[in-house]
Amino acid sequence: MSNWEASNFRGKLPIRVFSRSLAVATYSCFLQVKGNEKNLLSLAKLALFCFEIECVMEFPSFDHLNVWRECANVRVWILFLLLLLLKSDVCSGSDYLVGLGSYDITGPAADVNMMGYANTGQIASGIHFRLRARAFIVAEPNGNRVVFVNLDACMASQIVKIKVIERLKARYGDLYTEENVAISGIHTHAGPGGYLQYVVYIVTSLGFVHQSFDVIVDGIEKCIIQAHENLRPGSIFVNKGELLDAGVSRSPSAYLNNPAGERRKYKYNVDTDMTLLKFVDDEWGPVGSFNWFPTHGTSMSRTNSLISGDNKGAAARFMEDWFEQKDYGRTDSVVFEDDALPRRMPNIIPSHHDNHRELLELATSFQSPPGRPVTKTSSVAKRVRSAHRKVGKRRFVSAFCQSNCGDVSPNVLGAFCIDTGLPCDFNHSTCGGKNELCYSRGPGYPDEFESTRIIGERQFRKAVDLFNAADEEIEGDVDFRHAYIDFSQLEVTISDQGYSEVVKTCPAAMGFAFAAGTTDGPGAFDFQQGDDKGNPFWKLVRDMLKTPSREQIDCQHPKPILLDTGEMKKPYDWAPSILPIQILRIGQLIILSVPGEFTTMAGRRLRDAVKMVLTSEEDFEFDDIHIVIAGLTNTYSQYITTYEEYQVQRYEGASTLYGPHTLSAYIQEFKKLAEALIYGEPVEPGPLPPDLLEKQISLLPPVVLDATPLGVNFGDVCADVPRNSTFKSGDMVTASFWSACPRNDLMTEGTFALVEFLQEKDAWIPAYDDDDFCLRYKWSRPSKLSSRSKGTLEWTIPQGVTPGVYRLSHFGAAKGLFGSIHHFTGSSTAFVVA
Template identity: 80%
Template sequence: MMELLASIHCYFWSPSRTICLWMSLVLLLQYSKTVVSKSDYLIGLGSYDITGPAADVNMMGYANAEQIASGIHFRLRARSFIVAEPQGKRVVFVNLDACMASQLVTIKVIERLKARYGELYTEQNVAISGIHTHAGPGGYLQYVVYLITSLGFVRQSFDVLVDGIEKSIIQAHENLRPGSIFVNKGELLDASVNRSPSAYLNNPASERRKHKYDVDKEMTLLKFVDDQWGPVGSFNWFATHGTSMSRTNSLISGDNKGAAARFMEDWFEKNGIKSSDTNESGSDGLPRRVSNIIPNIHDDNNKLLELATSFRSSPGSPATQTMSVARRVRGALKQAEKPGFVSAFCQTNCGDVSPNVLGAFCTDTGLPCDFNHSTCGGKNELCYGRGPGYPDEFESTRIIGERQFRKAVDLFEKASEQLKGEVDYRHTYIDFSQLEVTLTKVGGGSEVVKTCPAAMGFAFAAGTTDGPGAFDFKQGDDQGNPFWRLVRDVLKTPDKKQVDCQHPKPILLDTGEMKQPYDWAVSSNGIIGAILVRWSLHKVQLIPLHELYLDA
């Protein structure tokens, strides 16, 4: 039987548009159509608050120095799952209601886990990923590019992430119980659009023909089922940006994915199947509890006896386990041990994927923005994407979150493909500034080229239609201008080798080579993951993951 090595993607967002950091935790799983079978895994899920400072802290994502937190839309959480073989390997995946994961946060979390569990959880088998909300506290990364708008490192932001991640993993570890995993996939068509359609059209027609849409519309969901309690959680992956909340928003929010997670957890709490052991009704369906209709009834024993004799006695019926008081008490205590349902809406290849599905319009005229450069009268500041709830961004957040939630419920309820096999993972460090890449030339032949250190172009400063930049920068700018080159050279003048390597992109910030007062961007060691597809017992094919970039 063909085996499938299913991959759980963890994306670490880089401070450079030319470098991505990521890790893939891999479950070696055998495809099975069986819905009910004895599980080979221990499964644990956990969730913990990571809201952080809700006032006077710059938010991470839009790189807008004026976007300072001043309250809470809804609280943020870290949600974790652990899948382990009883006597074998295990993997941990943590999904954060945060803009991105941080290498510094990860190092500290691993340090704490090692102190608690020894070598059970290490950098090899723990992946931490952010949903890419642009409405969470910033200042928790270690690179200058990330800390400029937050005016440096924010210890409160850092500490709450480390504490919340650690506690969510502890919860998941303590909840480890025998269980099964089911997977389902489906298309969600109304929660994402390409915010740079002109750029996509610059791809060769042969490349575009490989794809059904100009963005990835597929949602992949894992359903976790406890052998005793039934469904206990789900994690899904779908590409859409956490930018339903605009760059002027000042309330901490998990944006559309954080909202979707809350919707699904509330849905399960309301509609989840309850154990018959917790039935608090008799065979006639009436609740069996002391009524509070008659106040202080036990104060006068004579009144209680008088009330009792006024009721006509029923003929009686044999006692059953369902009606047994002892059984109901045991059931209530047992129910208290049941782990809470955890649902995470994780981020995937969302590069130019926007939740502002109505398109981009000029705020002054109401007309569509320039198609190629996303400008209005030559200026990028007036061009904004509109969500489905426009002009109410809270409503847009709710709608896009609800659309993801409803699709996830549909996949959850219909999930029937059970995953079986060995648990495994892959983790490696790659120097992205020194990679050799073979390019296929138009008309035949090939050419070997080499990557170089990271650099941000002039178009980077223009931002996107989800969050426009400032001044006179434009998207798609491949020329630059003398004034901003002069400003750039005050910080760092790129040498000819770097300019030639980055061509045709003009360099605005040579971040990969800027080291004062310390590294501006990720060092040469990156983390890369891969999906392994096992077609047979004798052949393994390696497929690279999609590239992901940070948006400013």
């Protein structure tokens, strides 16, 4: 060592050793943190910073040639490190591209039967709030991608997915296929029906309803297009927490038939975990969230006639409104003042009004004007839009997805007899032997709208907690597996304590207890849950449609067959036999897409089976996985119970189409997909499901003509707000207008109803529309054959409303004698909100 080197060593490494050590450390660290280049980039910057300090501290005079040479060596290694990062596929700092989208799928708000309760008398006649399709896309920058769509609809439909994929392939080629796209329904029982292709699901809607089908297909396509165009570098976080008061078991007697040892593993007879994904754009910050939690969409009853997203649709609105206010700084991220729910921010600029008399005089000057023609775009243009969103930033998208909700009711107060007020029979859910007297009660009983709000709010508040605390980042591959399986004759190997047996599933069939309905929506006649014998009279009626074979009866045992749907083929298939199953992987999140309603225990067994397969390998890649079940996804095949629950033959068991071994079949086939996912192997696609669109029959009459009384315009007020009236929070303001059938124009991404605020004494500003929870649009007519109809707006003034002058406005579209469509609008007399 030279005198110069010795004099400058001072107990530290010589710079030559430092440069070589940095080279080794750089390569070692790269191997350890490869795949997490954000950390590596930070390491490089830190090394460069420390080295510059070292040079300044150790070598204040840089006139020695060796010093410059060694400094250059270190800089070479740091430059090599940075070039290595630039070559990386994720040099942007994000492992994923993330995009979200949302679009209106509300559908016809008149004449169409609601899907879910199978109640022929439940016909749509207005809107509680609108339905939407929400989607996320997660993509590796140069690799796989997956799409998940959540529908404010009762369930997914096979024909809907077939046509959506056809459109996506025409637009994007093979980028989006049936394999990597999942379409799931929240299971609201308050959405228009008629969009499924199998006969048994469209009987009550008088066959296929093209308007219902078209708006859902269009909405899914458009929300996926939005998500695709919004793809940007971003991160994803996952969180999970317990929610106890949003669901109860509606078939506890069936649950108790599961093995005692298995039941002891769980604290509750329903699943209480909510799993949430938080999507964060690298530039804009949080842009959305999707969560999965099991509870039925039956807060709205079987007699409701207003289109509604039920509790999950409400929760999604609350979450999106909350974030918009939070993003603008109008609400705290955790605390909700006075328990008031958030709402979408209108274009109102709040102003202080002290003089009530002055407001009344101002309101009096705006009397109800005559109805008048408008353009088709007026309804869309008048919708409430935020004036405060950052330019270029996309709307926050939040979805509350369905899971294994098969035996979970949101009516948490329990089931009671409407004649006596006593609890219903435990085993059969009857009152004096009659199922139609047994109804469950929501937390807002007897107000179904309040029950919807409360259960939606409970899910929303838990989601906010999880969203704010989410810190586990999703990391790892994006992947997927998909297969079509014929469940009508599937061989299933069942192993029990070393003994294996091969059994088979059956063609689809529905049991007698299916007709009994549930405590959420009872059936009719003398059917009851827990019936494993049947009734001679109803068997005779059944045989007039299709007599089940002895083989089918034995296969479905102990289910007494009421409808042998799997063997009924006229005029076309009554029930599906070929079903899609699918696994989506996003890092440590696994989504199991199932085409039906798994009960609580059935879902637990499926998750456990898939987890056992994924964690069987020794590379620890799946040790920290989160597995969620996405129920009612890609198509619909009713219920899936455990073998033991099936023996009890309550509603869920009677609706388990493919016999007692249905769950075992799902577990067997999902384990195959999981194994293929682990080893990177393809799977057999299986037989394709039929496309029955051209065979569909529709018996729903078209709109023939809309008319008003002589001398009356469409949009004229027929029941006005009282003149010189003043209202406050909690009051309901009502006005009715001469209107037309809402099937003439669905007002997609528009509105039939509007609350307007008077700004600066001469400008009416949109404040609330028919997508707000507080504003209801009701449509009525004197009789089914009448051409005259009315539209009624009901505004329940929310807490925190801006004081001032308001009015109610209605938009519609009337069909003329020769089929032409004319749009119109009308407004009420102005009133004061103090």
